[in-house]
Amino acid sequence: MDVRLQAKKLNGLVKVPSSKSAAHRAVIAGALSKGESVIKGVTMCDDIVATIDAVKSLGAKVNLSGNTVAVTGIDIPATKTTIDCKESGSTIRFMIPLAAAFGTNATFIGSGRLPMRPLDDIITALTECGVTFNRLGKYYLPLEIKGKTAQKQVNIAGNVSSQYLTGLLFASAISGGSVALTTSLESSAYIDMTCQMIEKFGGKVDINDGVYSLSGNLSAREVEVEGDWSAASFFFEAAALGSEIEIIGLDPSSKQADKVCIDIFGKMGVGISFKDGKYHLVPPKKLVATDMDASQCPDLVPAVAVAMGFAEGRSVIYNARRLRIKESDRLKAVADGLEALGIKTKLEDDKITIFGGVGHGGTVDSVNDHRIAMAFACACNAVNDEITIKDAHSVSKSYPDFYDVFSGLGGKVDVINNR
Numbered sequence: 001m002d003v004r005l006q007a008k009k010l011n012g013l014v015k016v017p018s019s020k021s022a023a024h025r026a027v028i029a030g031a032l033s034k035g036e037s038v039i040k041g042v043t044m045c046d047d048i049v050a051t052i053d054a055v056k057s058l059g060a061k062v063n064l065s066g067n068t069v070a071v072t073g074i075d076i077p078a079t080k081t082t083i084d085c086k087e088s089g090s091t092i093r094f095m096i097p098l099a100a101a102f103g104t105n106a107t108f109i110g111s112g113r114l115p116m117r118p119l120d121d122i123i124t125a126l127t128e129c130g131v132t133f134n135r136l137g138k139y140y141l142p143l144e145i146k147g148k149t150a151q152k153q154v155n156i157a158g159n160v161s162s163q164y165l166t167g168l169l170f171a172s173a174i175s176g177g178s179v180a181l182t183t184s185l186e187s188s189a190y191i192d193m194t195c196q197m198i199e200k201f202g203g204k205v206d207i208n209d210g211v212y213s214l215s216g217n218l219s220a221r222e223v224e225v226e227g228d229w230s231a232a233s234f235f236f237e238a239a240a241l242g243s244e245i246e247i248i249g250l251d252p253s254s255k256q257a258d259k260v261c262i263d264i265f266g267k268m269g270v271g272i273s274f275k276d277g278k279y280h281l282v283p284p285k286k287l288v289a290t291d292m293d294a295s296q297c298p299d300l301v302p303a304v305a306v307a308m309g310f311a312e313g314r315s316v317i318y319n320a321r322r323l324r325i326k327e328s329d330r331l332k333a334v335a336d337g338l339e340a341l342g343i344k345t346k347l348e349d350d351k352i353t354i355f356g357g358v359g360h361g362g363t364v365d366s367v368n369d370h371r372i373a374m375a376f377a378c379a380c381n382a383v384n385d386e387i388t389i390k391d392a393h394s395v396s397k398s399y400p401d402f403y404d405v406f407s408g409l410g411g412k413v414d415v416i417n418n419r
Contacts, residue, residue, distance in 0.1 A: 001393040001418050003403065007380040007411035010243040013278075014405060016232045017043035018067075018225040019256060020398050021190060024051050024090050025166070025197040026223055027062075028098070030071030031055035032173050033201055035220030039069040042225050046397045047088040054095045057081045058104060073220065077102035085141075087112035087397060093163035096122055096145065097171035100131045103148030108141055112368060113328065115141035122164050125156045152177040153211070158185035161322070166194040169205060169212055173198075178213040185210075186295050186322075189257035196255055226251045229258040230299045231399050232279075234374045236265040236272075237303040239281035241310055241381035243409070247279040257297045264292060264304055268311060289313030289356055294320040298330075302375035305334045309343040310382040311356040321350035328369040337364040337376050341383065361385025370397040377406060388416070 023042050028051065030037030042048060044067070052069065056062050058081065061072040083099070083106050085092040092108055096119070099106040109115075119140045123133050130150035136142040149171065156164050158181040168179040169191075185191065195205040201218040227249030235245045252274055266272050269284025289311040294301050301323055308315035323330035331352050335345040341359040345352055361383050366373035368391040380387050395402040403413045 002388060002390050002416050003392040004386050004388045004414045004416050005377050005380050005406070005411060006386045007406070007409075010238045010378070010381060010406065010409035010411055011245065012409045013246045013248065014235050014409070016227040016235075016247060016249045017045070017399055017401070019228040019254075020045065020047055020230065021090070021193055021228075021256060022197065022225045023048050024094065025194055026225055027051050027055060027069060027071060028094060028170050029197050029201040029218055030069075030220070031058070031060035031074055032170060033073040033218040033220045036070055036072045037201070037220040038222040039071065040067065040222070040224045042067050042069050043228075043400070045400055046086055047090060050084070050086040050088040050091040051094070054083045054085065054091055057083045057106075058095075058098060058102060074102070078104050080105045082107045082109060085110040085114060087114050089114065089117055090163055092119070092141075093122065093161060094167040094170065097126065097149075097164075097167035098174070099145055100126050100129070100147070100149045101171035101174035105146045106144070107136070108143045108145070110141045115139040119143070121157050121160050122167070125154050125164070125168075129154055149175045149177075153180055154178075155180050155182050157181070157183045158210075159183045162187040162190040165191055165212070169194055169198065169214060172214045173203060173218050178211050180212075181210040187257060187298070189255055189296060192255040226254055226256075228398075229254060229256040229261060233258055233261045233300050233303040234378050236261050236270060236281060237307045237375065238378040238381055238409075239270050239283055240265055240268055240287055240307040241378065242283045243281070243381055244283065245281040245409075247281070248277055250279060258300050260297050261300055261303070264290070264300065265307070268307060287311040289315045291316045291318070293318060294323065298322050299371065301330060302334055302371040303378070305352065305354060306338070306375045306379050308354045309338045309341065309356050309359060309379070313356055315354045315356060316351060317354075318351040320352065328367040328372060330369065330372065333365070333367050333369060333372045334375075337372060340364050341376075341379060341387070359383050361387050363388040363390065365390045366392060366394050368394045370394045370399065374399065374402055377402070377411075380411060
């Protein structure tokens with residue numbers, strides 16, 4: 001689906017969807033707990049559906065009612081199954097360690113760019129623990145795994161994907177043992193979220209000199225999933241580009257990595273206040289060019305980069321190499337999108353330099369990446385023309401209602417190609 005968007009200014013109140021990161025973790029914790037857990041406030045986006053289907057494939061029972069997910073923990077794990085992770089990188093990185101811990105012979109499949117996204121580190125780590133892997137095609141997926149984790153300590157790098165560590169921590173609730181980092185940890189806030197969710201379900205993670213150990217048994221709980229700071233970042237971007245926005249549903253004490261958008265957009269000049277459960281965002285008098293270290297919050301890059309495109313002067317996003325292997329090559333997608341709107345960029349291996357100024361309307365290829373689609377949709381605020389987004393349906397991956405919200409804030413949305 002392609003859409004043509006226009007908005008002189010987006011203004012109004014937004015309730016953000018549930019945190020995708022928190023929902024993944026809550027569903028998995030429920031699947032590993034004894035009894036039935038009730039998880040409330042879940043936005044049913046594509047990635048969360050992938051994780052729900054995955055835990056069902058491993059033997060959990062799941063009942064859905066609106067935005068509530070009831071999960072009965074796995075009693076007898078599947079001996080053999082196929083797990084379709086769709087396009088969800090989180091799902092596959094969490095589920096491979098779980099299948100190995102249960103000893104489930106599993107074939108993992110996926111769609112979009114997921115089959116091409118590397119899995120070398122988790123394959124190496126679990127191979128050392130007695131699990132065997134067989135790639136069934138020229139890409140990483142389909143991937144067949146057999147065997148059961150036999151080693152009491154699993155070693156994994158911490159600077160490739162924190163999702164591997166999360167998956168191994170949840171797996172240790174099944175197999176026992178510990179997880180040792182062989183490098184420094186990046187995206188550490190996501191591990192804080194994992195530890196927090198494990199604690200909500202009755203466990204505890206002890207950390208000693210880079211070694212993570214889980215103690216206690218997980219047990220069924222009722223939890224409410226907090227709002228998504230990653231989704232909120234697009235409305236912070238809109239504020240940077242001229243909108244006055246109020247946001248509800250965000251936890252100011254959240255451990256989500258992307259809460260740092262408060263600091264980044266504040267540095268760019270956005271007025272930000274919190275009162276009575278609402279964040280009030282006011283446009284800057286002048287948008288300020290700045291630099292951003294993406295190592296701890298890579299998902300913020302699309303929203304921040306597009307805002308930088310309209311801040312006069314030079315902005316740099318660095319330590320962003322991991323963006324090359326997301327749903328798209330996000331660094332290239334951002335650069336191409338900005339260039340299509342008349343903004344000059346310089347793209348390097350792990351950074352992008354943006355020479356901000358005045359842009360114009362145009363056509364942006366989202367390359368089927370939800371965050372690229374949403375970031376450039378909000379760029380309508382900064383141009384006196386229409387912006388066409390190709391593969392705009394990609395927002396269903398994390399924010400199915402995004403264009404309805406865009407319209408509710410005063411934007412105009414026309415579907416021009418419903419492929």
